[in-house]
Every structure is written in structure tokens, then in C-alpha cells.
Amino acid sequence: MLRKLQILLSAQAKVIISYVYDVGNYLRYNGDSLLVPKKERLYYRIIVDAHSIEKGLSLKDRRPGFGQEKIKRLMNEVSSYDISLGTFPLEMAVGALRAYVDLHPPGEPEQPFVEKVRQFVERFNGLDGVAFTGGVQSAVLPIGGPALTLLEGLQCRRSVRYFDEQLIDRTTLLELVRLAQGAPSQCNRQATRVYLYQGRHQIDRILALQGGARGFSQSISNLAIVTSDTRAWRGSNQRNQIYVDGALFLMHFLLAAEALRLVACPLNLAVDSRVERQIRDVGRIRAGERLIACVALGPMAGTAIRFARSPRRPIEEVVSFVTEE
Ligand SMILES: Cc1cc2nc3c(=O)[nH]c(=O)nc-3n(C[C@H](O)[C@H](O)[C@H](O)COP(=O)(O)O)c2cc1C
Incomplete structure (x- = not known):
């Protein structure tokens, strides 16, 4: 029993040491650091x-x-x-x-x-x-048409900030998430979750906290939040894998949207801990899940857009x- 406790405490101590290392590294090299020329x-x-x-x-x-x-x-x-x-x-x-x-x-x-x-x-x-x-x-977005090939999707995907307020049906949203589930995941943990929002009030509150959709937030009627569950990870060495897995899922999600001929814009959730808690409350996100990013989604509207x-x-x-x- 004592031995088990010792092993557990030593593993948790290593987590702290690794985070201290991360903090040092970030302080040394981040874009505000005076140590960077x-x-x-x-x-x-x-x-x-x-x-x-x-x-x-x-x-x-x-x-x-x-x-x-x-x-x-x-x-x-x-x-x-x-x-x-x-x-x-x-x-x-x-x-x-x-x-x-x-x-x-x-x-x-x-x-x-x-x-x-x-x-x-x-x-x-x-x-x-x-x-x-x-x-x-400028470009004119096509309406409908067959799903894109992977190569076409890789070449065409762009962040679009024009939406036409039309709701995406649940069948398409489920297909989107199903395709995104094809993302690789370390040891197949698949700890990523997707929360979908179509309520005006809730989207407005989330985007007001997010802040990166100013100027087009009102036109967003379909919003996803991608999160990743901390419970899937153990020990100091896995501390950042939550973001690696989450980001890979996010990329698959964006490409899947492109393939299904939806338009999308990833929206950062680079927020401090207070705002993270507020977004978690408004978005009804389970405790222990970390926020990866929002994605604004819409159908391709067939209109001329600038990007x-x-x-x-x-x-x-x-x-x-x-x-x-
Ligand atoms: C994690 C992440 C967060 C982003 N956050 C925002 C955002 O808050 N607002 C926004 O308008 N675009 C956001 N973007 C979109 C980037 O600006 C865009 O991907 C980049 O300029 C490259 O353009 P492209 O996506 O059209 O190829 C984000 C992209 C990523 C990957």
C-alpha cells in the first residue's frame, strides 16, 4: 500500500516538475520575452x-x-x-x-x-x-455538388467568415462528426468531444467570450466546440497529448466540413482560466475537458464572398x- 502511494506521489511530482519546465520554456521563448531578440x-x-x-x-x-x-x-x-x-x-x-x-x-x-x-x-x-x-x-461558392476528394479538400479548404444564418440539419452534422472521428488518436483513446450549438442566445454568449469572430459573429448559426478529456492522459510525459489529439481531430473536422461542402472557420479558444470556466458554463461542457477550439459552420450559400x-x-x-x- 505504502509502495503504491510512493509511486503515485512520485508520478504526480514528475508532473509538477514537467509543468515547471514548460513554464520556464514558455517564459524564455514566448513572443513577449525580452530574451528573444x-x-x-x-x-x-x-x-x-x-x-x-x-x-x-x-x-x-x-x-x-x-x-x-x-x-x-x-x-x-x-x-x-x-x-x-x-x-x-x-x-x-x-x-x-x-x-x-x-x-x-x-x-x-x-x-x-x-x-x-x-x-x-x-x-x-x-x-x-x-x-x-x-x-x-474573391470567389463564388458552389452550391451542392458531389463530395470533394481528399486532394481537392486539401487544396480548397479556406477559413470562410461569410455565413447565411441557415441551420445545418442534424443528419449532416452527425455525418460531419463521424468523418472527423477518422482522425488518428494516440492508442485510439478518442478522448475528443464535440458540442454543437444552434441557439442564437447561446452562440452569442459563447462568441462574446471567445472574441475572435467580431464582425461576423451575428451571421453564425451553427457553432461547434471541440474539447478533449483530461481523464484519458496519465503521467508527466502525456501532459500535452490532450492538445495533439484534440488538434488532429479539429483538422479532420475542418476537412470533413470541406468535403461535405460546408463552409467553416476555426475560432481560437486561447482564453484565460476565468473565461474558460465561463465558456464551460455557458456551453455546458463537462468538467475535466479542455477546450481545443470553436468552429463556425454554415452551408455553402452559392454567393460571392471575399476571404x-x-x-x-x-x-x-x-x-x-x-x-x-
Ligand atoms: C486554432 C485556430 C484558431 C483560430 N482562431 C480564429 C479566430 O478566432 N477568428 C478567426 O477569424 N479566424 C481564426 N482562425 C483562422 C485562421 O486565421 C486561418 O486558419 C489562417 O489565417 C489560415 O487561413 P485559412 O484557414 O483560410 O487557410 C483560427 C485558426 C486556427 C487553426
Whole structure:
């Protein structure tokens, strides 16, 4: 009995030590850490700020002159950026700022600000070999049609922030979850759960706490929350597997939506513990399950939409062929 207790306590102590290690690692390398050179932190900050501009531009009801504070910050960040770290942040930022200028025709009251942005963007015109890929793109979504192949789904999937308030029927939602269940899961634990919401009031409350769907939350009539059950995991070494399994399920869920010709947008649940508890209460989520992400869903409405381009990093920045010494 004593021996068993000793083993249990030692396992729990290892959990604490591993979390202390995680905290140290996060404090050392996170995007606010002063131990990370500023120019390296800027790389990601520019991408995030540029994306929030292209996202604003992609919305159905975009507000003229939106995001001025963010744009000023983005221009400052771009001005301080060290281009030797890669041109990708500039490609996104300048592309998004160009699209911002293009979507504000002369004569709008915001012109003085837009003019400043235009002058800023012009500074980059002579930059050789750099394509300014950020911004927005338009497309007409097809209605219905056969399910997509995996390759088509991988090539076509985009986060869509246009919804037409139509409810998705339960048969389709169950089919969606069934397909997502095809995701791999460590030792086949399948600890992921999906909560589905179609009530206006409940969706509004969840999205108000979530915060990442501002500007299009009112059009979302079908919302999922993906969670993962902590009870499936043991010991210090498995402490992060809950998120690995949960994220793989989430990806399958998004691809399944694409295959079934639904539109979807993942919505982060990167919230502090207080908001996590509130979302858990409103969403009636079981204690012990961690929040992975929300997904806004809708039928493809056959309408013309704009979506954020979200260009991809050059493959050389992503892949390393590691050869033997
Ligand atoms: C975990 C996760 C959380 C996200 N959260 C949000 C969000 O809160 N709001 C939003 O509009 N988009 C959100 N997105 C969508 C990303 O912005 C989008 O995936 C990215 O820009 C790439 O574009 P794509 O999905 O169209 O390929 C999220 C994506 C992921 C994977």
C-alpha cells in the first residue's frame, strides 16, 4: 500500500516538475520575452497584425476606415523589421495594406489616413523579387455538388467568415462528426468531444467570450466546440497529448466540413482560466475537458464572398532535410 502511494506521489511530482519546465520554456521563448531578440519577435507580430487587417477586409460588413490603430502599429513594425530574417512578413503586410488602400475609393472621409497608408506602401514598390501576397481574394461558392476528394479538400479548404444564418440539419452534422472521428488518436483513446450549438442566445454568449469572430459573429448559426478529456492522459510525459489529439481531430473536422461542402472557420479558444470556466458554463461542457477550439459552420450559400488570402510561408522556411554528419 505504502509502495503504491510512493509511486503515485512520485508520478504526480514528475508532473509538477514537467509543468515547471514548460513554464520556464514558455517564459524564455514566448513572443513577449525580452530574451528573444526584438527583430525575431517582429516576424510573427507583423504576420498576426497583417492577418487581422486582411481578415477585416474580408468581412461582408467591413467598416470604412477600420483598424487605424492597428495599421499604424503594423506600419511601425514593418519599418523596424530586419528583412534579412525573410521577406514573408512584408509580403503579407504590404499586400494587406495595398488591399486596404484599394478598398477605400477616393472621396471617402477616411482619405487622409488612407493616403498615409498609400504613401507607406509605395516605399516597397522597388523591392525586387518580392510578391505582396497578403490581402483578400474573391470567389463564388458552389452550391451542392458531389463530395470533394481528399486532394481537392486539401487544396480548397479556406477559413470562410461569410455565413447565411441557415441551420445545418442534424443528419449532416452527425455525418460531419463521424468523418472527423477518422482522425488518428494516440492508442485510439478518442478522448475528443464535440458540442454543437444552434441557439442564437447561446452562440452569442459563447462568441462574446471567445472574441475572435467580431464582425461576423451575428451571421453564425451553427457553432461547434471541440474539447478533449483530461481523464484519458496519465503521467508527466502525456501532459500535452490532450492538445495533439484534440488538434488532429479539429483538422479532420475542418476537412470533413470541406468535403461535405460546408463552409467553416476555426475560432481560437486561447482564453484565460476565468473565461474558460465561463465558456464551460455557458456551453455546458463537462468538467475535466479542455477546450481545443470553436468552429463556425454554415452551408455553402452559392454567393460571392471575399476571404483573407492568408498566404503561406516559403517552403524553405518550413522544411529542413536533416542529413547525417
Ligand atoms: C486554432 C485556430 C484558431 C483560430 N482562431 C480564429 C479566430 O478566432 N477568428 C478567426 O477569424 N479566424 C481564426 N482562425 C483562422 C485562421 O486565421 C486561418 O486558419 C489562417 O489565417 C489560415 O487561413 P485559412 O484557414 O483560410 O487557410 C483560427 C485558426 C486556427 C487553426
